[in-house]
Amino acid sequence: MLCQCPKLTPLQSRLLASVSALALLALIYWSLSNPHFAYAAELAHDGTGQLREGEDHNWHRIREEGDGDDVVGLSRRETKDTQFQGNNIGTLFDISTGDLDIWEYPNRFLIEDPIGKGAGFPSQLEGKRVDNTRHPELRRRDVEERQSGTTIYISANTCRQPLWVGSGTQDASPPQLTLYVSNSAENKDLGPGGSDQQEYPFDGGFVNASVPNASGTWYVAVSAPDIPSNFSGFWNYEMAVSIDGYFHEAETEDPFLYLVDTDYNSALFVTDNLTEANASTEVYQKWLNLSAPFVMFAVNQNLTGFMGLENSFCGLETFVRNNSQIQGSQADLQGNSTHVQMGMITRGLGQKPKEQFYVTGLNDSSQYMAFLAMNGNSTASGDGVVGGGGKVWGTGVDFQTKRDGNCQLLFNLTFCEEVAYAVPANPQNTDFSNFADLQRFYENFTTTWYSPFNYTLAQVPCNTTSDAQYSLAKNCTDCAAAYKEWLCAVSIPRCEDFSNTAPYLQPRNVGQQFYNNGSMLDEIFLNSQYIPMPDAPTIDGSIAFRQTYISSFATNQSRNAEIDSTIQPGPYKEVLPCEDLCYSLMQSCPASMQFACPYPGRGLEASYGKRSSTGEVTCSYLGAYYYQNDAVRVGGVLMKAVVGALVAAMLV
Ligand SMILES: *[C@@H]1O[C@H](CO)[C@@H](O)[C@H](O)[C@H]1NC(C)=O
Ligand SMILES: *[C@@H]1O[C@H](CO)[C@@H](O)[C@H](O)[C@H]1NC(C)=O
Ligand SMILES: *[C@@H]1O[C@H](CO)[C@@H](O)[C@H](O)[C@H]1NC(C)=O
Ligand SMILES: *[C@@H]1O[C@H](CO)[C@@H](O)[C@H](O)[C@H]1NC(C)=O
Ligand SMILES: *[C@@H]1O[C@H](CO)[C@@H](O)[C@H](O)[C@H]1NC(C)=O
Ligand SMILES: *[C@@H]1O[C@H](CO)[C@@H](O)[C@H](O)[C@H]1NC(C)=O
Numbered sequence: 165m166l167c168q169c170p171k172l173t174p175l176q177s178r179l180l181a182s183v184s185a186l187a188l189l190a191l192i193y194w195s196l197s198n199p200h201f202a203y204a205a206e207l208a209h210d211g212t213g214q215l216r217e218g219e220d221h222n223w224h225r226i227r228e229e230g231d232g233d234d235v236v237g238l239s240r241r242e243t244k245d246t247q248f249q250g251n252n253i254g255t256l257f258d259i260s261t262g263d264l265d266i267w268e269y270p271n272r273f274l275i276e277d278p279i280g281k282g283a284g285f286p287s288q289l290e291g292k293r294v295d296n297t298r299h300p301e302l303r304r305r306d307v308e309e310r311q312s313g314t315t316i317y318i319s320a321n322t323c324r325q326p327l328w329v330g331s332g333t334q335d336a337s338p339p340q341l342t343l344y345v346s347n348s349a350e351n352k353d354l355g356p357g358g359s360d361q362q363e364y365p366f367d368g369g370f371v372n373a374s375v376p377n378a379s380g381t382w383y384v385a386v387s388a389p390d391i392p393s394n395f396s397g398f399w400n401y402e403m404a405v406s407i408d409g410y411f412h413e414a415e416t417e418d419p420f421l422y423l424v425d426t427d428y429n430s431a432l433f434v435t436d437n438l439t440e441a442n443a444s445t446e447v448y449q450k451w452l453n454l455s456a457p458f459v460m461f462a463v464n465q466n467l468t469g470f471m472g473l474e475n476s477f478c479g480l481e482t483f484v485r486n487n488s489q490i491q492g493s494q495a496d497l498q499g500n501s502t503h504v505q506m507g508m509i510t511r512g513l514g515q516k517p518k519e520q521f522y523v524t525g526l527n528d529s530s531q532y533m534a535f536l537a538m539n540g541n542s543t544a545s546g547d548g549v550v551g552g553g554g555k556v557w558g559t560g561v562d563f564q565t566k567r568d569g570n571c572q573l574l575f576n577l578t579f580c581e582e583v584a585y586a587v588p589a590n591p592q593n594t595d596f597s598n599f600a601d602l603q604r605f606y607e608n609f610t611t612t613w614y615s616p617f618n619y620t621l622a623q624v625p626c627n628t629t630s631d632a633q634y635s636l637a638k639n640c641t642d643c644a645a646a647y648k649e650w651l652c653a654v655s656i657p658r659c660e661d662f663s664n665t666a667p668y669l670q671p672r673n674v675g676q677q678f679y680n681n682g683s684m685l686d687e688i689f690l691n692s693q694y695i696p697m698p699d700a701p702t703i704d705g706s707i708a709f710r711q712t713y714i715s716s717f718a719t720n721q722s723r724n725a726e727i728d729s730t731i732q733p734g735p736y737k738e739v740l741p742c743e744d745l746c747y748s749l750m751q752s753c754p755a756s757m758q759f760a761c762p763y764p765g766r767g768l769e770a771s772y773g774k775r776s777s778t779g780e781v782t783c784s785y786l787g788a789y790y791y792q793n794d795a796v797r798v799g800g801v802l803m804k805a806v807v808g809a810l811v812a813a814m815l816v
């Protein structure tokens with residue numbers, strides 16, 4: 165259940181939808197008996213965040229407060245008094261520019277018995293930024309506070325905000341609301357120019373504040389700022405208080421989500437490790453047994469209206485729904501939507517539990533923003549649940565879908581189970597047009613090539629006493645693992661658009677026609693000089709310096725030539741396997757197997773890539789993912805900006 169709106173019975177809905185006189189009666193009925201009378205006002209709007217003309221917006225009891233002259237810069241000031249309806253209840257409220265809502269929290273809610281948070285996750289999430297609230301010493305302080313008095317947890321989410329009506333592209337979010345919390349009980353003099361209060365501006369549509377050791381009746385207020393002329397409309401926010409914990413949450417520093425790879429219409433994400441515990445532990449198994457505890461949102465960045473709602477579950481959820489963007493929700497597990505496939509995996513470095521999101525139905529060559537989120541407390545949501553308003557990891561992950569259709573995401577392989585990236589494909593080749601066909605092709609290829617190695621390894625005296633082994637440091641298990649990793653990375657190329665100009669990419673299969681229109685690359689390009697081995701001997705007759713893109717093995721073929729002949733993806737670029745995979749193979753296996761890696765300047769550069777420390781995946785290794793740091797944006801942004809010469813080398 166994603167919408168925290170109150171449920172109307174069919175009869176009530178019909179009543180509301182009928183003639184306006186009846187609807188008005190219904191509204192009055194609700195404002196007397198229903199905690200969610202604010203929802204009635206919500207229903208009066210047309211769902212776009214704009215007020216309908218001639219409609220009275222203020223259903224609430226209004227206390228007129230002069231002409232507002234006392235508040236500089238506010239065009240109009242109306243103060244509405246309202247009351248919280250209880251703990252852990254999200255109440256929707258509209259607010260227009262210049263208005264102030266004053267909320268009363270009566271003492272009877274403060275002295276209620278806490279309902280408790282529920283079991284929580286098998287372990288606390290750590291991530292890059294350790295959550296201080298989870299530290300044992302801080303938790304102890306919580307308990308002490310509880311003993312000496314009750315803490316009021318106040319939080320709110322902006323669900324809707326004024327819309328851009330200016331000319332040109334929206335370049336900033338509309339201004340944010342502000343929360344005011346009194347420093348003492350009974351104080352109602354809140355808002356701009358008020359006294360004895362703390363001011364908390366909303367950030368990305370989210371705000372929280374707490375009042376420790378409270379007693380008596382408390383007031384908080386929300387005020388709406390003036391808006392520039394290039395925005396129009398009002399805000400709708402969801403407000404909640406609790407004595408158990410925050411109803412809404414936001415993590416504003418750590419996206420807790422990683423991009424694994426994209427193709428032209430889908431993207432693959434994983435969460436950070438959900439625990440660092442070892443596989444044998446109970447915590448590890450408990451995590452794996454959960455069914456998709458997190459959800460996610462993906463928004464095309466050309467829909468600028470989500471700016472300013474990044475930290476708000478309600479805001480993102482509403483925006484995504486109204487703009488037909490991508491939403492992975494618990495409902496997907498029941499098959500109601502097929503845009504996000506979610507599941508728990510252990511794939512990747514360290515083999516720790518994480519949740520995977522396979523997002524489909526994206527537009528090509530588009531810039532998106534992905535947000536990890538939690539619907540309510542993950543197992544329950546809405547009113548009556550501590551944390552029922554949900555949580556967002558508002559930093560988000562910036563990503564771009566690919567342009568050409570000949571790279572397609574592949575994962576879920578049986579043998580190369582660690583493979584999860586885009587591979588060369590051809591959506592118009594009917595034998596390989598779906599996920600399962602492509603899976604079968606690469607699966608068959610790798611297992612076929614593993615068996616001669618496996619046979620050879622069986623001839624090596626592995627299981628002897630250690631001094632009879634081929635190496636003191638490495639054994640056959642290591643060799644088999646190194647070979648498998650190398651084989652998977654080398655025979656299942658990590659694919660990028662041919663049009664991508666990142667310098668670390670190796671063009672492949674340049675002589676084949678494009679899969680979609682039968683055209684070929686430009687003759688001039690194909691016949692231009694390509695120097696595969698800059699350090700090769702320069703004596704006359706060396707082929708190293710006489711090559712062109714069309715004549716070099718390194719550029720006119722895939723390393724796995726069956727890809728070219730069977731799948732026929734056309735020209736593409738490869739993120740080369742990391743060179744350390746080759747060195748590891750050399751070092752782990754018996755010398756008798758004669759594995760050797762090419763030398764720098766003599767073929768290494770056309771076969772293997774180097775890892776980068778900037779968060780980009782500049783070479784392919786199993787379990788790779790993009791990560792963001794201050795310097796790097798993931799996906800195409802950086803790649804587009806980098807115009808580099810192609811590295812010239814020859815495949816060895
Ligand atoms: C969510 O809340 C429900 C009801 O309060 C509770 O039973 C459940 O254990 C909570 N889930 C988590 C993960 O804490
Ligand atoms: C909001 O919640 C976070 C996480 O629970 C907490 O660290 C932070 O101090 C809260 N902010 C305020 C103003 O209470
Ligand atoms: C909590 O409030 C009570 C009275 O309102 C006061 O006696 C007590 O010292 C306060 N405790 C703390 C830790 O502030
Ligand atoms: C929108 O209006 C504000 C204030 O009037 C102004 O500073 C800003 O430049 C405007 N933005 C655009 C894109 O016109
Ligand atoms: C996991 O096991 C390894 C050894 O098997 C040990 O070194 C490591 O500390 C363990 N990690 C945790 C988090 O228990
Ligand atoms: C998970 O943990 C492993 C080590 O246990 C680490 O290498 C990796 O970077 C962590 N994060 C992700 C997203 O895999």
Ligand SMILES: *[C@@H]1O[C@H](CO)[C@@H](O)[C@H](O)[C@H]1NC(C)=O
Pocket residue numbers: 464466467527528529530
């Ligand atoms: C946003 O981009 C998509 C393609 O990615 C396009 O179909 C859509 O029309 C664009 N919308 C706006 C508002 O520019």
Ligand SMILES: *[C@@H]1O[C@H](CO)[C@@H](O)[C@H](O)[C@H]1NC(C)=O
Pocket residue numbers: 505507522576599
């Ligand atoms: C991947 O495997 C999981 C578990 O076996 C399955 O639920 C999911 O549908 C598979 N995804 C694809 C795209 O094949």
Ligand SMILES: *[C@@H]1O[C@H](CO)[C@@H](O)[C@H](O)[C@H]1NC(C)=O
Pocket residue numbers: 605608609612726
């Ligand atoms: C599997 O691969 C081998 C060699 O790569 C090929 O001869 C065979 O036809 C393939 N089988 C299938 C079912 O694709």
Ligand SMILES: *[C@@H]1O[C@H](CO)[C@@H](O)[C@H](O)[C@H]1NC(C)=O
Pocket residue numbers: 614615618619622
């Ligand atoms: C490798 O050979 C061993 C027997 O020597 C066999 O048990 C194992 O299944 C083989 N592995 C693969 C992946 O074929």
Ligand SMILES: *[C@@H]1O[C@H](CO)[C@@H](O)[C@H](O)[C@H]1NC(C)=O
Pocket residue numbers: 621622626627640
């Ligand atoms: C060596 O022995 C281990 C178990 O003792 C077995 O799993 C492995 O397959 C053996 N390796 C070879 C090459 O026989």
Ligand SMILES: *[C@@H]1O[C@H](CO)[C@@H](O)[C@H](O)[C@H]1NC(C)=O
Pocket residue numbers: 637638639640641642
């Ligand atoms: C091979 O060596 C690794 C440590 O490098 C060890 O964990 C493993 O048990 C060894 N395998 C065999 C079959 O001896």
